[in-house]
Amino acid sequence: MVAAIGRIPWWAWTWPLFACVVLVLQFLLGSGGPLAAAETFALIATVFAAVYHAEVVAHRVGEPFGTLVLALAVTIIEVALIVSMMITHGNDSAVLARDTVFAAVMIVCNGIVGLCLLAGGMRHREQVFQLQGANAALAVLIALTTLTLIFPNVTTTTAGPTFSPSQLIFAALVSLILYGSFLFVQTIRHRDYFLPADGGGEGTHAPPPTNKVALQSSALLLVSLVAVVALAKALTPIMEFGIAKAGAPKSVVGIVIAGLVLLPESLASFRAASANRLQTSMNLALGSVLASIGLTIPSVAGVSILLHRPLTLGLGPKETVLLVLTLIVSIITLGTGRTTVLQGIVHLVIFAAFLFLSIVP
DSSP: OGGSSOOOOOOHHHHHHHHHHHHHHHHHOOOOOOHHHHHHHHHHHHHHHHHHHHHHHHHHHHHTTTHHHHHHHHHHHHHHHHHHHHHHHHGGGTTHHHHHHHHHHHEEEIIIIIHHHHHHHHHOOOOOOOOOHHHHHHHHHHHHIIIIIIGGGOOOSSSSSOOOHHHHHHHHHHHHHHHHHHHHHIIIGGGGGGGGGTTTOTTSOOOOOOHHHHHHHHHHHHHHHHHHHHHHHHHHHHHHHHHHTTTTHHHHHHHHHHHTTHHHHHHHHHHHHHHHOOOHHHHHHHHHHHHHHHHHHHHHHHHHHHOOOOOOOOOOOHHHHHHHHHHHHHHTSSSSSOOHHHHHHHHHHHHHHHHHHOOOO
8 A cells, every 4th residue: 555655756746736837827817728628637637646645644543534634625625616616606616516426426426436346346356344334324315315315305485495694604604514423423423334354455454654744645645635625616617618618507517617626535545445455445436425415515605605506405306316316226235245347347337318408408
């Protein structure tokens, strides 16, 4: 495991530094032309650096705390990105939070999980993980998505797929309670539910990095994640222009934002599954989607109430069907504690349907 290395490789600090330089140039000169290409390259390269530093920190603190490092860090910065766009764009961003959160659920539960199960199954035939931990995460996920993304469609206090201010406050509190309870169970009360089922895994016996290396990686991880989100925001206008020129629905913007922000987690989960560490992969994937909902909903609800910004959370009929299908298949897939390539293929097919129907509704 890379965390056993006693020093940080050159590219792990060079790419975040390069990203910072590109961001400074973007601030001074604006996006477009060759600079947009440099921003794209810096974004991808910095993702690899972020994953490296996350693995170093994770190896130092151990499971399941290690998987929380990347999930929480990425989600907090993702929330900052969404909130800043809500404040900047005003009424035009009423559905941005909903589209981004829903896209995050579909990307994680179908795209990331499917790719991890397929890659792990092809390389190791059958993989195992802790059933209790997966069931706990799924129970919280089902409650969170239903209460925040489906309930607005059936409430009658306000017209349309929206919550009233009191309902928004309730949804925010419920989200925080559910996610906080999950963190308590994952890290304190039932920590063993989220440890490798075989009591180990690849890299278990590798020596952990020194405190100095771990601290350096922690700082560089934060810089990398901030740079990734800042670059994603800088590229958003170009991306929105391209989507409009292609005639695709505006909801595709939320998909692209969620995909860019989730890049570090996606790569980290894939590498863990390929190394036969499916428990770590599932901890990271499911933990990231729970953090995305549990932290985003309270944040956007607060902005909506304090700044009187419109907020639409209820999903449309097509998206609701896709969400229900995803949750049902996830219960079946993660209901045995063992996975093969078949489950990965099923999730990837659902993810392909989600992408196709987003472009061709």
